[in-house]
Amino acid sequence: MKMLLKFLLIGSAMTASPSFLSQEAQAQCRLCATSSDASVRSKTTDGKAEIPLQLEITTDLDFSRLALLGSGGGVVSIDPMSGDRQIRGSVANLGGMALHGEGRLTGEPGRSVRIFLPERVQLSAPNGSTAELERLETNLPALARLDQTGRLIFAFGGQLRVRGDASGQFRGRIAITASYE
Numbered sequence: 001m002k003m004l005l006k007f008l009l010i011g012s013a014m015t016a017s018p019s020f021l022s023q024e025a026q027a028q029c030r031l032c033a034t035s036s037d038a039s040v041r042s043k044t045t046d047g048k049a050e051i052p053l054q055l056e057i058t059t060d061l062d063f064s065r066l067a068l069l070g071s072g073g074g075v076v077s078i079d080p081m082s083g084d085r086q087i088r089g090s091v092a093n094l095g096g097m098a099l100h101g102e103g104r105l106t107g108e109p110g111r112s113v114r115i116f117l118p119e120r121v122q123l124s125a126p127n128g129s130t131a132e133l134e135r136l137e138t139n140l141p142a143l144a145r146l147d148q149t150g151r152l153i154f155a156f157g158g159q160l161r162v163r164g165d166a167s168g169q170f171r172g173r174i175a176i177t178a179s180y181e
Contacts, residue, residue: 051150053107053178058153061101061133061174063160065094073163080139080157091162100157105178109150112143112181117156118174125168133172135159143181 063076063085074089078100085098105113117136124130136158146152156176 050180051108053105053113053180055176055178056104056106057101057176058104059099059102061156061158062097062099064096064098066162067092067094068162068166071164073161073166076160076162077135078157078160080137080155083155083157089162100155101174102153102155103176105146105152105154106150107146107180109146109148111150112145113152113178114143114181115140115154116177116179117158121172121174123160123170123172125166125170127168129166129168129170131163131166131170132161133158133174134161136174 061078063078066076066087068074068090069092070090072090074087074091076088076091077086078084078098079086080100083098083100085093087093103115105115107113115138117138119134119136121133121136122130123133136156139155140152144152144154156174
């Protein structure tokens with residue numbers, strides 16, 4: 001028995017200072033704070049106002065079309081470095097292009113930053129089926145740095161674990177956070 005699975009993960013962006021996100025970014029991210037108090041902006045050591053970090057997801061993580069071949073489940077991984085997809089277990093590739101996610105971080109030029117990904121993300125389909133995204137990682141070193149223009153582009157991927165008789169079009173939000181070092 002084949003069950004069609006279609007996976008799309010929506011990248012959700014947050015920063016260490018969510019109150020400085022644009023109104024549009026706050027509306028897209030249900031997990032972000034809604035405070036609009038700009039008086040809490042941090043100062044640098046020389047007394048200037050610190051430029052807040054902003055994180056934008058430019059490409060969603062997408063595992064494409066898959067079929068679950070039995071009740072044994074399986075694992076599908078997307079590597080953030082190469083974008084390659086690996087399939088193990090009772091899962092078959094039905095074609096389509098799998099994509100690693102991509103994000104763009106902007107802030108104060110030359111500053112060191114850290115990007116944090118959740119350990120797990122629960123995915124769900126409209127029919128109530130669930131799957132789990134785990135082992136999320138980026139292509140960045142442990143301590144990354146914004147370039148001279150204050151930008152940093154990165155990719156992220158992870159491992160999708162499907163169990164039992166899951167079926168449907170799965171969606172979930174990945175709460176990615178970033179902070180200055």
